[in-house]
Amino acid sequence: MAQIDTVERILDAAEYLFAEKGFSETSLRTITSHAKVNLAAVNYHFGSKKILIQAVFTRFLDPFADRLGNRLDEIEDTGAQPGLEELVNMLFTEIMKVKPRGQNDLKVFMRLLALAYAQTQGHLRKHLQTVYGHVFSRYFRLLVKAAPDLPEQELYWRINFMMGSVMFTMSDFDTLNAISEAENGTTATVEDTLRRLLPFLVSGMRSPQSTVLRVENVDHS
Amino acid sequence: MAQIDTVERILDAAEYLFAEKGFSETSLRTITSHAKVNLAAVNYHFGSKKILIQAVFTRFLDPFADRLGNRLDEIEDTGAQPGLEELVNMLFTEIMKVKPRGQNDLKVFMRLLALAYAQTQGHLRKHLQTVYGHVFSRYFRLLVKAAPDLPEQELYWRINFMMGSVMFTMSDFDTLNAISEAENGTTATVEDTLRRLLPFLVSGMRSPQSTVLRVENVDHS
DNA sequence: ATGTGTTTCAAACACATGTTTTATTCAAAC
């Protein structure tokens, strides 16, 4: 094969540009010219733009899900019962291990994840659900076991509150960081910010239920 | 003028469809046919699609910002120093007062807000910043005063963690609620979920700073 | 060298988009 890295170059450019502008807003022509590749190469190698989008996610989500799965295996093997902080910390650690592709880095990874949620790209959500749903279900089950004894639906929502903090913060990281620099002269790395997130999230998960809602679920002690 | 409500009908349809699919993914033809209005009406009444997008936000953000501003005036007049929980509660209360337009409701409002952040629609962010930046700055300053004595940049990030939880949860509310129903047979209203958010966020804001940042070291190579 | 299957390339295709144009309709003012 000539130009063995054509596929990789397309993926690198697509990854970067998707994170920058979104899926619909990034044309194949922008991608291919940025990757210094012929326009037809995308449809030749991938088949369609939809499949290219999925391929971008697969490339960094596959090893991520694998590593997360291994961690979960270890936990189940040792029969350990990790606590809330330990679990969140584990997830963050695996997130930070995501390998930068080309000039792309962790921010791109996080922004793509957030876009996958926000942008109503129906096929993408379905794709990610069927491919990675199993691993995340396992992780969620551990979270449920580790959480303080709250009603299941309370826990469910709190987990999503957590996800929201992480997704939003990371996807808008560059903007937020720029504002931070302008206002108090400090900048942060993605790792710094994840470390800041950890106690925030753990405290949120451990917070008492709102009194209004606790009415249905009275504790007479 | 004939058909006095043409503008309103366009705004109703656009609001609903933008929230459903996103801005780039919603064509003017979809909007006008949904609003039972001629295609050219959008450019005649608004000038361009970009301006239509901004108009959709202005219509529900103007009264919202006004009410929030009034609340802030009251606080400054009385010289009160509201606490964290009080402040967040105040914001949520104002959010829940946002009037449904046509068949649209609070979910549409929240989803549009989240889209404004996620979708890199540069002109929108700039527009919202210049029009509503002042009110939100006032609110943020109150938050800073109400927060426990943390370094300013710590506070800054935590406020954004909060925003993330709210935005993400509300923008994906329908999906999350559907999953909740499938898994434990319970559904929630937007109001329920905001009430659940309140203690979660307040606890997060009050969490101790992590002294030892115990995220494992990672080598990217 | 030759032949073969793969990859690249320029061009064209079919279609959807936002926008503009031109003509028509309509309600109210004179």
Place this chain on the structure above:
DNA sequence: GTTTGAATAAAACATGTGTTTGAAACACAT
């Protein structure tokens, strides 16, 4: 009744899109 200006309608416009085509270039085994 006529006139005037705004609102609507249908059509065309210009452009950008994802995709397909068919020929050329290429690597490589025979």
